[in-house]
Amino acid sequence: MxxxxxxxxxxxxxxxxxxxxxxxxxxxxxxxxxxxxxxxxxxxxxxxxxxxxxxxxxxxxxxxxxxxxxxxxxxxxxxxxxxxxxxxxxxxxxxxxxxxxxxxxxxxxxxxxxxxxxxxxxxxxxxxxxxxxxxxxxxxxxxxxxxxxxxxxxxxxxxxxxxxxxxxxxxxxxxxxxxxxxxxxxxxxxxxxxxxxxxxxxxxxxxxxxxxxxxxxxxxxxxxxxxxxxxxxxxxxxxxxxxxxxxxxxxxxxxxxxxxxxxxSSLKKWSVGSPVQSMMDAIEHLLKNNEFSHKDIKELTVEIPADRYHIVNDREIPSISAQHLIAVHLIKKTMGYEEAHDVSLFNDPDVVALRKKIKSISSDELAIARPERQSKITIILNDGKKLFYHASSVRGTPDNPMDADDITEKAKRLFAVFKSSKTDDLIDCVLNKDFTIKDLVQLSNLDIK
Incomplete structure (x- = not known):
């Protein structure tokens, strides 16, 4: 008691x-x-x-x-x-x-x-x-x-x-x-x-x-x-x-x-399932630090923690499918709201072709690794060059936290779908103002049908 x-x-x-x-x-x-x-x-x-x-x-x-x-x-x-x-x-x-x-x-x-x-x-x-x-x-x-x-x-x-x-x-x-x-x-x-x-x-x-x-x-x-x-x-x-x-x-x-x-608690940088966050971090790193196209990829291997493998491996829901999201990120070179949730991309010929080159591995090693939700991505290019990145600390987690600039950038990236300047006022209000509940409700009114 x-x-x-x-x-x-x-x-x-x-x-x-x-x-x-x-x-x-x-x-x-x-x-x-x-x-x-x-x-x-x-x-x-x-x-x-x-x-x-x-x-x-x-x-x-x-x-x-x-x-x-x-x-x-x-x-x-x-x-x-x-x-x-x-x-x-x-x-x-x-x-x-x-x-x-x-x-x-x-x-x-x-x-x-x-x-x-x-x-x-x-x-x-x-x-x-x-x-x-x-x-x-x-x-x-x-x-x-x-x-x-x-x-x-x-x-x-x-x-x-x-x-x-x-x-x-x-x-x-x-x-x-x-x-x-x-x-x-x-x-x-x-x-x-x-x-x-x-x-x-x-x-x-x-x-x-x-x-x-x-x-x-x-x-x-x-x-x-x-x-x-x-x-x-x-x-x-x-x-x-x-x-x-x-x-x-x-x-x-x-x-x-x-x-x-x-x-x-953890904030997500990407609009995708939690176990996929580190994979998106890894793809972003590889794209920024190497010159290659998705057409240059011969094969790709992603290592996923064994305890989360079943949640994201080759799922039919685009926003939590590891293979799909990796393929889309590599092709589009970004991962915003539309990239994560455009269902038509699931059957896009380029995405399907790249997805077939992706092999997933259930890793017991990563399941016990700390911090949690790590992943490893290895890419072999057509010319034999090997690219590798171990995403060991997911952006937005307590070990690698997002700051006000990061959350503002995320908000602007995802709010872009509304094409309304009102969302900038909402961001500023929440982060900087002594708001009332009426302020939040009014600024959230984007006339969504």
Whole structure:
């Protein structure tokens, strides 16, 4: 009970705690990064479906479906924006937590912030809190690798993180935060079979749409004093007993308020799946440092960590297919939104021809290498010349972090699809201004149909 009470008390008091300046800046980076993901994700099937579904569900006009001015209930706004946030694989990640925090925590925070008409300070504090809670919950379960559990850490981390953010913004009391935790536990779900989804729609639902919706629902129930059992987290037949493999409950509150997990999260430089990030770094390096054309390539070998090989090897979803993305990057010599998500490129003759020259290797060595998600690419040219690069530290990870210039460059690169100067104002507002939720909603209105 002591661990649960420490956690719920921390959530109830989170808005009264000051964030270190570095953490504030990092939170702004992750907020902007998720807005990029939501707005560009609105153009893809998961985002379009989430938008139409939420618009049709409607409800009290509490929060906006970002990208235009349509207001629905906070629950439906969280769901629709959450579906968009994981549509195009540009959302952030937390390697140790084994989930994508921003795609649920940020949409949930913004939905409740708009419902409550809140300001910059509260929004940033709530987002950072969500990362702290979500990461601590998943790491406490003791899953050795993503392949050792049938449960989806990608949904468990996000629902707990998002529910903490929503609960803090609703200013729940300590007792209400215990209710909050119990209803979140009852709604915790998601199985790792998401990685067989060929269309990225169920995947977006598991990662963020479902979890944002359920988290907001839990927070609203707690606000209305729906009572609960007293020890759902670590008690008999509770959360840890049902979900943990090698439980380490002490991690749930370890360094809470001292170590801020958003400072240890990763931003993606590229709009592609996490395991492919290092491969894109490698191709960028090889293109910048060598004179060659894709037509000069005789064969290419990519070594992929064994524990992530099944996620990206020769997949049918363009944005997470290692072979496809390597081929497109080499041919186009860039990897922006359109290169990553233009489905027609999947059957482009040049891309198909180059893809056939790419051999993949499942590497046990890279699976245990640290930092995680490394890759190695070897290219043999027609003249026999050998090119090699080992991407050992992925750009955007805590070991090789992106700065304000990097996140601005990424935003401009992906926002270019909208051809609107309004996106420059949104970038500046998030990174530099004492914004309100109304500012974010207004600047995000790009009249996306």
């Amino acid at each position: 002591e661990i649960q009470q420490t956690l719920t008390k921390y959530i109830s008091e989170a808005l009264s705690h000051e964030l270190p300046k570095e953490t504030q800046n990092n939170t702004r980076f992750h907020l902007l990064d998720t807005l990029i993901a939501i707005l560009t994700g609105r153009l893809l099937p998961p985002g379009r479906k989430g938008f139409e579904f939420s618009k049709n569900q409607g409800g009290p006009k509490e929060a906006t479906l970002l990208g235009n001015d349509i207001k629905v209930s906070a629950i439906n706004a969280g769901f629709g924006n959450g579906m968009a946030a994981h549509a195009n694989e540009t959302d952030d990640t937390h390697t140790n937590g084994r989930f994508h925090p921003g795609c649920a925590i940020v949409p949930g925070t913004l939905a409740i912030a708009e419902k409550q008409d809140l300001n910059c300070t509260d929004i940033l504090k709530a987002i950072a809190l969500g990362y702290d809670v979500g990461v601590r919950i998943t790491t406490s379960l003791g899953y050795k690798t993503p392949k050792t559990t049938t449960f989806a850490t990608h949904s468990l981390g996000t629902i707990f993180g998002c529910t903490a953010s929503a609960g803090a913004l609703l200013k729940l009391s300590h007792q209400q935060c215990n209710y909050l935790l119990s209803y979140t536990i009852q709604q915790a779900s998601g199985l790792a079979c998401w990685n067989r989804d060929p269309d990225h729609i169920e995947k977006a639902f598991v990662f963020s749409g479902m979890t944002t919706r359920n988290a907001i629902y839990s927070a609203l129930l707690a606000k209305e004093n729906f009572t609960s059992v007293t020890d759902p987290l670590l008690g008999e037949r509770g959360f840890h007993e049902g979900f943990a493999h090698n439980p380490r409950p002490e991690l749930i509150v370890s360094e809470l308020g001292k170590k801020f997990e958003i400072d240890h």
